[in-house]
Amino acid sequence: MKPIYHELEFGITCIDTQHMRQDFVAAYLIENNGRAAFVDTGCYLSVPTLLATLDEKNISRDAVDFVILTHIHLDHAGGAGELIKHLPNANIYVHERGAQHLIDPSKLRAGVISVYGELFFKQFLGDLIPAPENRVNIAKDGDTLNLSGRELRFIDTPGHARHHLCIWDEYSKGIFSGDTLGVSYREFDTEQGCLIFPPTTPIQFDPEAWIETIDKLMTLKPKSAYLTHFNQIEFTQQSANMLKQHINGFTQIANQHKDDTNRHKAIKEALLTYLLKIAYEHGVTFDKAQQIKLFKGDLEICAQGLGVWLDRR
Ligand SMILES: [Zn+2]
Incomplete structure (x- = not known):
């Protein structure tokens, strides 16, 4: 398995999980002082790519402290249960509304099959492995993680889903935004910048909450958004306005x-x-x-x- 990844600034790597196609679903690896964290995992089938990225970058599996999930949609978190089996020192951090679905993914599986069908589930998402309860931690608004001296702060961000958190990384002045700061495919970049639109995925789309969330995130004065779909973009007030x-x-x-x-x-x-x-x-x-x-x-x-x-x- 040859991983595809993009080395960004600030010890951040955008890993192309190669789910469905290239340049579509990212997971991020943050490195700081010899320790590492994943933000999102892609789906179950993405896990070999994540592990191969660690290998290629000479990061040992026991150097990973955190597996942070922006939310529990399967293109973001479907690989968490499988990934954690390979990372002896890591713990999962997830929104309180998502934790139970990682420990017992039966409802999540049924929900996804009802939306996408059984065939799609097997072919493109692979499987869904329960995460051990003692390795799943609830992250709340304002909670922080210390990645060897680098603070990562959770922000509750309803709008795309009620189980959505964003992660503020003060060091890069970047937001790991899952789906909250929109979808923006690099193919649509022009001299005007990025084209951003909202993924209004079932079943918790809430436009009023989402717009409030965007305004809340903009008070941080971010420089970048690290989007799951796809890669890092400069995130300005103009980007926020476009999304709203x-x-x-x-x-x-x-x-x-x-x-x-x-x-x-x-x-x-x-x-x-x-x-x-x-x-x-x-x-x-x-x-x-x-x-x-x-x-x-x-x-x-x-x-x-x-x-x-x-x-x-
Ligand atoms: Zn989502």
């Missing part, structure tokens, strides 16, 4: 189509039109078919999440 604008854009689409006969299909089509329009306005010029391909997975999930949100209101 598109959260509102997505909810407007949902509202416009709430009474349509085939609501899901209508929302999905409108989201595609919207994303292609914002990509065009952002100066994206590559082949439209390729753009549609890159947006495709998000369209399905975002439309489902918006549907759940409409039903809950």
Whole structure:
């Protein structure tokens, strides 16, 4: 297994978990004074890549202190139970609403299979291994971890999911943001910067909470966001405004189509039109078919999440 990773500044490595495709799902490795922490793990099938990255960087498995999970969606945390088996000194840190689902993943598994289907689960997510209870720790808003002298601070960040935490790294002035600071594929970078949009994944999308969360994170004056999807971006007030604008854009689409006969299909089509329009306005010029391909997975999930949100209101 040849790992693919990007060495960033401040002892941070963006590991390409190669889930579904390259440049799609990242996990991060933070090194400080000979100790290391993972932020997110990718899914079960990503674990060999994470371990191979440690090997390639000559970091011993017992130098890893923390496996930090931004939230328990499987592209972020599905590998945690398997990974921890290989890291004798590490403990998992997760939101209080997520901890139980790591220890007993049966509900999580059933939930994912109901959204994606059994075939997808087996083929693309692999499996889901329970994490031993004595190695799962709850992290609350304001809690900190000390990675050999480097402080990592947890921030409760509802909006994408209620079990979502972001991690503030004072040293890099960066936020490990999971899905909270949006999705931004490097293919859509132009001279205008990054294109960022919100993953309105089922089942806890909450636009009002999300916008409050973004404003709260901006009070930290971050320089970077370390996105799961995908890699480090410079995160400015303009980025925050773009994300908030598109959260509102997505909810407007949902509202416009709430009474349509085939609501899901209508929302999905409108989201595609919207994303292609914002990509065009952002100066994206590559082949439209390729753009549609890159947006495709998000369209399905975002439309489902918006549907759940409409039903809950
Ligand atoms: Zn998520």
